Amino acid sequence: MTAAGDPDSAYVRMANLTKKFGDFTAVDAVSLDIRRGEIFCLLGGSGSGKTTLLRMLAGFERPSGGAIHIDGEDMSAIPPYERPVNMMFQSYALFPHMSVERNIAFGLEQEGLQRAEIRRQVGDILDIVKMGGFGSRKPHQLSGGQRQRVALARALVKRPKLLLLDEPLAALDRKLREHTQFELISIQQRLGVTCIVVTHDQEEAMTLGTRLGVMNHGRIAQVGTPSDIYESPVTRFVADFIGSVNMFEGRVSEDGAECVRIRSEELGCTVRAERSVHCAGGSTVWTAIRPEKINISRHRPLAASAQRADAAENVVRGTVREIAYMGDMSIYLVQLDSGRMMRVTLPNITRGTERGFARDESVWLSWHGSSPVVLTE
Amino acid sequence: MARLTSAAGRRLIAGIPTGWLLLLFLVPFIIVFRISFSEVRLAIPPYTPLLTFRHGSPALELHWSAYQFLFTDPLYVSSYLYSLKVAAVSTLCCLALGYPMAYAIAHAGSATRPVLLMLIVLPFWTSFLLRVYAWIGLLKNNGVINNLLMSLGVIHHPLALLQTDFAVYIGIVYSYLPFMILPLYANLEKHDAALLEAAADLGARPARAFLRITVPQSFPGIVAGSLLVFIPAVGEYVIPTLLGRTDQLMIGRVLSDEFFENRDWPVASAVAILILLLLVVPILLFQRYQRRELEGAR
Amino acid sequence: MRERRLVPRLALVLGLAFLYGPILSMIVFSFNNSRLVTVWDAAHSPTLKWYGALLHNEQILGAAWLSIRIAVIAASVAVVLGTLAGTALARLGAFRGRLLLAGMVTAPIVMPEVITGLSLLLMFVALGQLIGWPKGVGALTITLAHITFCMAYVTVVVQSRLAGFDESLEEAAMDLGARPARVFFRITLPLILPAIVSGWLLAFTLSWDDLVITQFVAGPGSSTLPMVIFSKVRFGVTPDVNALATIMVLLVATGVAISTVWMRYRARRRARDLQLAAAANL
Numbered sequence: 038m039t040a041a042g043d044p045d046s047a048y049v050r051m052a053n054l055t056k057k058f059g060d061f062t063a064v065d066a067v068s069l070d071i072r073r074g075e076i077f078c079l080l081g082g083s084g085s086g087k088t089t090l091l092r093m094l095a096g097f098e099r100p101s102g103g104a105i106h107i108d109g110e111d112m113s114a115i116p117p118y119e120r121p122v123n124m125m126f127q128s129y130a131l132f133p134h135m136s137v138e139r140n141i142a143f144g145l146e147q148e149g150l151q152r153a154e155i156r157r158q159v160g161d162i163l164d165i166v167k168m169g170g171f172g173s174r175k176p177h178q179l180s181g182g183q184r185q186r187v188a189l190a191r192a193l194v195k196r197p198k199l200l201l202l203d204e205p206l207a208a209l210d211r212k213l214r215e216h217t218q219f220e221l222i223s224i225q226q227r228l229g230v231t232c233i234v235v236t237h238d239q240e241e242a243m244t245l246g247t248r249l250g251v252m253n254h255g256r257i258a259q260v261g262t263p264s265d266i267y268e269s270p271v272t273r274f275v276a277d278f279i280g281s282v283n284m285f286e287g288r289v290s291e292d293g294a295e296c297v298r299i300r301s302e303e304l305g306c307t308v309r310a311e312r313s314v315h316c317a318g319g320s321t322v323w324t325a326i327r328p329e330k331i332n333i334s335r336h337r338p339l340a341a342s343a344q345r346a347d348a349a350e351n352v353v354r355g356t357v358r359e360i361a362y363m364g365d366m367s368i369y370l371v372q373l374d375s376g377r378m379m380r381v382t383l384p385n386i387t388r389g390t391e392r393g394f395a396r397d398e399s400v401w402l403s404w405h406g407s408s409p410v411v412l413t414e
Numbered sequence: 415m416a417r418l419t420s421a422a423g424r425r426l427i428a429g430i431p432t433g434w435l436l437l438l439f440l441v442p443f444i445i446v447f448r449i450s451f452s453e454v455r456l457a458i459p460p461y462t463p464l465l466t467f468r469h470g471s472p473a474l475e476l477h478w479s480a481y482q483f484l485f486t487d488p489l490y491v492s493s494y495l496y497s498l499k500v501a502a503v504s505t506l507c508c509l510a511l512g513y514p515m516a517y518a519i520a521h522a523g524s525a526t527r528p529v530l531l532m533l534i535v536l537p538f539w540t541s542f543l544l545r546v547y548a549w550i551g552l553l554k555n556n557g558v559i560n561n562l563l564m565s566l567g568v569i570h571h572p573l574a575l576l577q578t579d580f581a582v583y584i585g586i587v588y589s590y591l592p593f594m595i596l597p598l599y600a601n602l603e604k605h606d607a608a609l610l611e612a613a614a615d616l617g618a619r620p621a622r623a624f625l626r627i628t629v630p631q632s633f634p635g636i637v638a639g640s641l642l643v644f645i646p647a648v649g650e651y652v653i654p655t656l657l658g659r660t661d662q663l664m665i666g667r668v669l670s671d672e673f674f675e676n677r678d679w680p681v682a683s684a685v686a687i688l689i690l691l692l693l694v695v696p697i698l699l700f701q702r703y704q705r706r707e708l709e710g711a712r
Numbered sequence: 713m714r715e716r717r718l719v720p721r722l723a724l725v726l727g728l729a730f731l732y733g734p735i736l737s738m739i740v741f742s743f744n745n746s747r748l749v750t751v752w753d754a755a756h757s758p759t760l761k762w763y764g765a766l767l768h769n770e771q772i773l774g775a776a777w778l779s780i781r782i783a784v785i786a787a788s789v790a791v792v793l794g795t796l797a798g799t800a801l802a803r804l805g806a807f808r809g810r811l812l813l814a815g816m817v818t819a820p821i822v823m824p825e826v827i828t829g830l831s832l833l834l835m836f837v838a839l840g841q842l843i844g845w846p847k848g849v850g851a852l853t854i855t856l857a858h859i860t861f862c863m864a865y866v867t868v869v870v871q872s873r874l875a876g877f878d879e880s881l882e883e884a885a886m887d888l889g890a891r892p893a894r895v896f897f898r899i900t901l902p903l904i905l906p907a908i909v910s911g912w913l914l915a916f917t918l919s920w921d922d923l924v925i926t927q928f929v930a931g932p933g934s935s936t937l938p939m940v941i942f943s944k945v946r947f948g949v950t951p952d953v954n955a956l957a958t959i960m961v962l963l964v965a966t967g968v969a970i971s972t973v974w975m976r977y978r979a980r981r982r983a984r985d986l987q988l989a990a991a992a993n994l
Contacts, residue, residue: 178988
């Protein structure tokens with residue numbers, strides 16, 4: 038699946054990239070275009086092939102098929118130590134027997150620069166990552182967050198055409214992670230380096246990435262901006278993988294130019310979605326509605342009450358079964374008449390509990406016609 | 415990493431040690447094998463050649479006399495069996511002493527453990543020969559043990575401790591104990607304490623949990639340690655010579671005597687080949703264990 | 713649960729007593745004036761006369777010197793060969809001849825020494841017949857033999873160290889532009905150096921101490937220390953050997969003590985560094 042974007046500005050181009058380990062295909066004919074200066078996040082669970090793809094870009098795995106081009110240059114015959122690619126390893130991989138300065142200078146030494154020039158560049162990059170003054174420390178004398186900055190500095194100092202980050206924030210605790218996410222973005226923008234980040238953490242991917250690619254079983258399921266992926270997933274896998282979603286099976290009863298009607302037994306009503314699906318009447322589709330797009334009320338919504346009871350659209354009755362109070366919002370698990378559960382989230386905008394619903398309370402759930410996403414696969 | 419080194423580099427790295435070992439380890443065995451099929455003669459070298467030319471064409475001259483000699487003379491057969499017996503008994507004793515010691519070290523506090531390990535290994539760094547020699551001083555008729563027992567009035571005549579099977583067992587256990595303890599310790603140290611707790615939770619008494627859980631799990635360590643003791647013990651030379659019986663020789667001594675005293679190279683070679691045949695299965699077992707250990711660590 | 717600890721602990725104490733008893737007895741009797749080593753001559757002991765006799769014994773000193781020279785060379789060459797073999801087995805994956813190398817490398821560790829010794833001597837004789845080298849047996853053949861069985865131990869040490877080595881460090885170095893050879897010398901080698909050093913010490917000890925193989929491949933002119941000691945003790949205990957043993961034990965104990973103190977110092981410093989870093993948590 039090719040990326041939607043300007044093909045002329047493809048700085049990194051992967052064409053039909055495949056990697057097989059014996060019978061097992063880790064990466065299956067992946068084609069991706071990465072634009073210059075963007076942060077592209079490869080998101081996927083374990084076994085999705087994202088790490089193998091990253092290692093092929095770095096040069097540590099030889100592709101079984103396909104090609105990688107960086108800035109127009111074919112990387113097939115080029116070993117990792119000659120590629121204009123640098124990687125920040127998940128474990129940081131700082132050389133324990135060298136100081137911070139020597140670690141960073143290591144990459145520059147290969148380039149035959151003068152010692153004074155090397156020292157200057159090392160100093161500059163240390164300032165950029167806010168580790169100036171730590172040059173003579175050894176890795177074991179640094180905290181986790183400090184080591185991460187050094188690893189980043191070491192990968193950036195050679196101003197690579199492509200920077201690869203392998204689960205960059207995985208080892209940090211939550212508070213540090215948030216802080217570091219924004220720092221990473223600011224450093225990347227300052228230096229203008231093209232980045233590919235591999236992660237299993239959705240939040241990380243959504244925050245860091247200008248574009249995301251969701252991977253599943255070695256294939257790219259969808260490429261797009263965080264908003265594209267979240268609001269307009271193209272497959273059930275992507276809809277389910279990102280955030281939480283309510284998914285119901287149904288049959289198309291009416292497919293028009295402006296909207297489509299889907300009859301769903303699981304849901305217990307007709308879904309009217311404001312988009313066209315272009316498929317035959319009666320075919321099976323799935324409706325996906327995000328929890329925050331659903332309205333809960335004690336009384337039947339006005340618009341719905343105008344409809345006939347048996348032709349109810351975008352409204353359904355249920356009973357509150359579970360409530361999880363998360364502080365900033367509450368999650369409600371509502372059981373529908375059909376027996377299925379629906380997940381609804383509401384922000385706690387007032388401090389009291391006047392809006393709060395109680396267990397076993399009967400409620401009405403409704404949503405706007407623009408909220409459902411209709412999926413055919 | 416392998417695919418990134420050049421083919422020439424790879425050949426060099428693996429080739430140099432392989433070449434050395436081929437020449438100085440494998441080829442010598444082939445030569446021993448070949449000489450075992452000769453007959454002794456008064457010449458340099460003191461054995462008959464393999465290839466002779468009869469009427470201008472080459473013929474293979476194989477003598478089985480060396481092997482025949484070994485199989486028919488009861489001295490050799492009993493020597494082989496005696497060696498196997500001694501090695502087996504020593505290995506069992508070594509296991510009996512070494513297992514609880516390894517267990518104790520594995521369960522010691524993290525501060526004392528390295529100290530204990532060092533204490534176990536320290537004697538290994540001092541001379542093997544001298545440590546066996548030390549036992550002569552302890553076991554002989556007017557040695558330390560006999561003097562002590564006599565001065566305490568426990569016995570009135572010195573016990574014949576030296577030049578007995580008992581002395582050889584002690585010698586082998588003494589010298590090879592670290593080789594038994596270290597693999598056992600390496601294995602026991604990795605055991606998950608939670609398993610024993612689960613067993614106790616399910617109603618197993620400590621002795622039962624030990625037999626049903628700890629011992630089976632430590633099996634690879636037991637095998638490794640036992641092989642490390644048994645295989646070299648079969649062919650031991652120094653310990654039986656200094657401490658052992660004079661009426662019944664172990665096979666290592668027999669080989670040495672055949673070579674140095676009798677100057678019978680073919681028979682000595684045949685003795686060596688037969689020891690190898692006896693030990694080939696244990697040696698292969700050991701190598702399989704080594705391979706698994708080293709590859710499992712990745 | 714506590715009885716579970718009693719038997720092992722008892723075994724440990726008895727085992728340690730068993731291991732060190734003979735050594736201590738040797739040390740004690742090295743100060744005994746009597747020629748009958750184990751009969752304590754209270755009137756004239758303790759004495760240092762056997763140590764004096766030792767230092768004037770040309771035969772022993774000469775043999776010791778030969779042993780040291782051989783051990784140093786053998787250990788050094790064995791370390792190079794063993795590191796090559798260990799690297800090949802740990803890093804080169806499956807190559808043609810891997811099983812052969814792996815088999816040949818582990819066999820000398822368990823092989824009875826009489827077999828290795830006999831085979832090496834016969835090899836040297838055959839080689840001498842074939843190409844005229846080596847000309848007879850002596851220090852050279854001893855050294856070659858020692859290198860062969862020592863490298864097996866070094867290989868095991870190096871291979872197991874490399875197997876547990878974090879490969880991402882080597883990958884990071886390559887990613888930064890270093891070719892494989894440079895990666896090995898700048899990153900891998902410095903980090904496995906402790907293993908190589910202990911491999912050298914192990915090889916040195918094995919070579920210095922070897923008797924059986926040496927007896928086979930030595931000539932009439934070259935006697936190593938173990939050979940001299942063995943010919944003395946075959947026929948009984950002699951007091952100067954006790955003195956020699958004590959000196960060796962002292963040397964080894966000192967070496968171990970120094971290295972233990974050094975390692976504890978480094979461990980303490982490292983722990984302190986880690987604490988400081990954690991405190992300054994960023």
